[in-house]
Amino acid sequence: SQTIHQWPATLVQPVGSPLSLECTVEGTSNPNLYWYRQAAGRGLQLLFYSIGIDQISSEVPQNLSASRPQDRQFILSSKKLLLSDSGFYLCAWSRGTLLAKNIQYFGAGTRLSVL
Amino acid sequence: TQLLEQSPQFLSIQEGENLTVYCNSSSVFSSLQWYRQEPGEGPVLLVTVVTGGEVKKLKRLTFQFGDARKDSSLHITAAQPGDTGLYLCAGALTYNTDKLIFGTGTRLQVFP
Numbered sequence: 090s091q092t093i094h095q096w097p098a099t100l101v102q103p104v105g106s107p108l109s110l111e112c113t114v115e116g117t118s119n120p121n122l123y124w125y126r127q128a129a130g131r132g133l134q135l136l137f138y139s140i141g142i143d144q145i146s147s148e149v150p151q152n153l154s155a156s157r158p159q160d161r162q163f164i165l166s167s168k169k170l171l172l173s174d175s176g177f178y179l180c181a182w183s184r185g186t187l188l189a190k191n192i193q194y195f196g197a198g199t200r201l202s203v204l
Numbered sequence: 205t206q207l208l209e210q211s212p213q214f215l216s217i218q219e220g221e222n223l224t225v226y227c228n229s230s231s232v233f234s235s236l237q238w239y240r241q242e243p244g245e246g247p248v249l250l251v252t253v254v255t256g257g258e259v260k261k262l263k264r265l266t267f268q269f270g271d272a273r274k275d276s277s278l279h280i281t282a283a284q285p286g287d288t289g290l291y292l293c294a295g296a297l298t299y300n301t302d303k304l305i306f307g308t309g310t311r312l313q314v315f316p
Contacts, residue, residue: 095246121302125306130290130309130311131308131309132208132210132292132306132307132308132309133247133292133306134306135303135304135305135306138303146303148303179247191235191296191301191302191303191304192237192249192252193237193249193294193304194249195246195248196246197244197245197246198244198245198246200244
């Protein structure tokens with residue numbers, strides 16, 4: 090069966106510090122991978138998605154970047170965090186085929202607080 | 205920017221009541237999904253609808269996809285405290301099915 094791991098679960102960082110959130114998927118190959126940010130009690134804002142290694146699309150210009158060093162690993166980074174980067178970050182994967190209808194499976198999320 | 209507007213944004217009801225959540229857009233979707241999210245966790249898929257006019261039932265939950273595939277509704281019969289959570293609709297656009305557009309969310313609280 091497929092599993093998705095996202096860490097850390099919570100993170101408190103000072104303004105101006107770097108960020109690295111990691112997400113890995115097990116039990117499948119060549120998944121589509123996604124990073125979302127969610128404001129409290131609201132919908133998900135797509136930040137980045139990747140349909141393959143070296144194929145990363147950025148949805149919202151901002152202080153963040155994403156990388157996919159391996160097929161099933163997706164990393165969200167920042168060189169210098171801003172207060173506005175605080176939020177709940179979610180990683181997700183999908184099978185990336187039309188038959189799969191882009192059903193997405195989510196990690197447990199990372200609560201980031203920038204102080 | 206494509207938007208999926210959900211209404212209501214918040215809903216507080218007593219156990220046993222019925223409710224309907226709406227998800228509306230001006231865009232056409234190839235498929236539409238409903239997720240439920242508990243606090244501090246990731247969303248979990250409830251259902252996927254694909255065909256215009258399609259109706260799917262999941263126990264006390266009934267999901268409908270609009271005929272034009274631009275909107276959807278979720279109806280819960282005899283709500284229970286276990287139904288409490290954030291409900292999110294999400295659509296896959298016809299011209300780019302690699303990503304989902306998520307709705308603005310409906311927070312449901314069911315009191316015993």
